[in-house]
Amino acid sequence: MPPKRKSDVLLEEVDAAKQNDVAEAEGRAEGVLSAKQPRIADSTDAPSASSSKVKKGKARSKDVDDANRPKCWKDVVLEGIDEDDLPIYDDCNDIRRKIRALLQEPDFKVTNWLREIGNINNNSYQRFMKASGPTGGAENGTYYAAYVYFEKKRIFEGKKKTAKRIRMENETPEGQPLRDARRTWVYVPR
Structure with missing residues (x-):
């Protein structure tokens, strides 16, 4: 038999790995668990000897809450107000x-985040981040989209809610205005 080429050996290893994955998936479908996965007791199963404690009171309500809990921040529905008219209680x-804190997280990509929060243009984001002051950049779309993201998160x-957030809700129940105070014209009679 002629010696095997390196590429043939690699293909055989890949095929063997695929067969193992398929066999493992079939085993899981039939109820056979691999050694790597712990067994999770279903609520329909009778309690085993190792789990002789039965859930009571608050534990049941927690299970119900987990079932109704959203799986992602995008699934959160902000209560009472249409998302397009959401009052903003955080200043710029x-x-x-908060955005700068996100930038410190490993594997965080700004372009992916901007796409997730509402397809925000990178130039708009850059202008917002370069602005300064509590109302600097309030007219920018990044401000509103990022606020909705952080609120849902x-x-x-x-x-x-933070103490500042509660104070802002009490001071301005309608929310922060979406305009930069430094760009407002004031007419004074002579």
Whole structure:
């Protein structure tokens, strides 16, 4: 038998790996678990000897809450108000601070994030990040889209409102205006 070529050996290894994956998938479909996966007891199964405790009271309501909980921040529905008219309670500096914190996360890509939050143009994002002040960049689309993202993410993660956020809700119940105060014209009679 002639010696095998390196490419033939590699193809055989790939085929063997595929066959193992298929066999493992078929085993899972039939209810056979591999050694790597722990067995998860279903609620319909009778309690085993190792899990003799039965769930009571609050644990049941937690299971129901987990079933209704959204699987992604995009699935969160903001209550009471149409998303297009959502009042904003964080100023531009807060949003820029939160974006800068996102930039520090590993594997975070700005272009993917801008696409997820509403297909925001990178030039718009750059102008917003270069602006300064609590109302600097309030007219920019990045401000509103990022606010909606951070609000949905806060709700998804179950975090509480900050003290500043609660104070802003009390001071301006209709939310922050979407205009830069430095660009407002004021007419003074002579």
